Amino acid sequence: MLSKRQLLILQVIIDEFIKTAQPIGSRAISKKEEVTFSPATIRNEMADLEEMGFLEKTHSSSGRIPSEKGYRFYVDHLLNPVHLSTEDRHVISSVFDRDMVEFEQVIQNSVSMLSDLTNYTSIILGPEVYETTLKQLQIIHLSTTTAVAILVTSSGHVEHRSFTIPQAINPHDLEKLVNILNERLVGVPIIHLDKRLKQELTHILDHYIQDINTAFNYLKGALLDQQPTNIYVGGITNMLLQPEFNDVAKIHSLYSVIEKEDIMANILRSEDRGIHISIGHENQMIEMSDCSLITATYSLKGNQYGTIALLGPKRMEYSRVVALLNALSGQMTNTFHNW
Amino acid sequence: MLSKRQLLILQVIIDEFIKTAQPIGSRAISKKEEVTFSPATIRNEMADLEEMGFLEKTHSSSGRIPSEKGYRFYVDHLLNPVHLSTEDRHVISSVFDRDMVEFEQVIQNSVSMLSDLTNYTSIILGPEVYETTLKQLQIIHLSTTTAVAILVTSSGHVEHRSFTIPQAINPHDLEKLVNILNERLVGVPIIHLDKRLKQELTHILDHYIQDINTAFNYLKGALLDQQPTNIYVGGITNMLLQPEFNDVAKIHSLYSVIEKEDIMANILRSEDRGIHISIGHENQMIEMSDCSLITATYSLKGNQYGTIALLGPKRMEYSRVVALLNALSGQMTNTFHNW
DNA sequence: AATTAGCACTCGAAAGAGGTGAGTGCTAAC
DNA sequence: GTTAGCACTCACCTCTTTCGAGTGCTAATT
Known part of the structure; x- marks a missing residue:
């Protein structure tokens, strides 16, 4: 168990290191006004804290920096729930005061606001579509051989894809097919669409369509094949401002992960x-082991939810970021529920 | 006027520097098999070339590197039109052999192919929409108070936006409005849509709609307000691999420009x-003065055209890049014309 | 018994010194 | 006109030295 004094010292060290990114020495700590004891005492306590694994030295005669265990303890036990500064709160509400009517707009604005506010990299994952249903399926002909298929979901998401109509398919059949599908599939959850599409098609096989498989494959390809990348990233270059990343090799390996949308989405x-x-190493990707990732969830109507996250150095402003994410996720949830 | 020997030396220096990024000395040049004269002679010629501004030294006793004027001369006069290597040609055609039916697909594939092939950053600007016309306008109701407006262009581009239907507007009126607009606006070039929309609306004002202005503003907001970002970037992290950019400050200033889509689009x-x-400094943005930008255009049906570009260090593989861009722009143009 | 002053010690960072080698410019010989 | 020869330059490397901020330990103080 840590003594009260040890807690105080740990807190001061981490707080200070978050600000300066420099190892903290006993003298610097003793100058803090909330600290009443001498450097020598602090040195003893620091030695103990290091032995327990909460602190590290960069070299044998340096000041201390927090270890990952130290950060973990800090966020678990020392994070007094700081209230948002009025400026922060102001910025957030000013964004949400605008009349935003589109989902992507909210996300985009939030992403750039978050990264501007924090100087970290912000990442937002759109909601999972478990409960979204098909609202309308539509094919619009562009020419005799090309068309664009449009799929609208109950959440207002629009997915589209143009394709060439293969010779084997009679355009008229295609239209009939779409009509029938609309009749039968509207209201079906998107994730079941694949299965239901096949069902319905075999059902009505004989009646209307000559070459059902070709038509099906085309429709499926047009609508369901491409996994929509549901992820929004802002302030990637902010990482370049952090002193821990002023090494091109580090930046490169980090960027190569952030760039991979599927990996980030999974995380x-x-x-x-x-x-x-x-x-740090709690992260799934080793490339992110110099970073901390803070995530929060927001929710939409009907139990859908998405994730907002901030990626920064391990030395993040945890309390402020947590407060920001809380506030933002609240605002987002609010906004979406009011639609 | 440059002598034949000077041309040869200049060419060798630039070719070599492009490969190695190291200053080239007289001895290294004399070892090239196409060079028959001694280091001393070469030193004299290099001194002349430097005096004329084609070469530079990094310090008083270093080898020479090309100046911007040197590069300019090189691309203007020394670029023998190298044919594409069979591998390069192979990669390009393998991408275009796939059946690509959507515009964005072609662009996306091209962007990533270009950056993979060259290790530079590739940027593609979508075509200007001068001659694209409206194919269909559509409103799909999601609930009693929300709807998504969809606009399909003759090129297969789909623009969409969800919005809340304000109380002031009767949903039925909105539908009528859309029907009429469809009747009258299909075929109108997108860039005139704004003007024509207003015209038509005032025209039919009395007959159908009660609160025309609100409806108009909503429709306009839904469809025309947001400038679609028409730009695709690939391989940004490739810049980190170039030795001239292994300085975080440089990277940061460069990235801050590339990030701004509107600026890049304008360039x-x-x-x-x-x-x-x-x-180098021929570029519009000072942040890009350590870079070269090579652009090529591709065209779509009906005089629309877009731009493909590669951004790399000044020390780019000009001849290969030019050949690549030529081939790619040809392939793209071809593909789009066949649609 | 806990705290603190004092002091020797450690180590990185910065500054300086010397050596090396790849390069140059110039001059004189070919 | 070309080239060999040579003195010179300068970045880069390595090796020292110095400096200071920090430590750990011991002994004195409270």
């Missing part, structure tokens, strides 16, 4: 509801 | 048809 998706913090 | 848009090369 964010795997987090629980509420706030979650991954510090 | 690309301003280039002429055909191949164009901007070297």
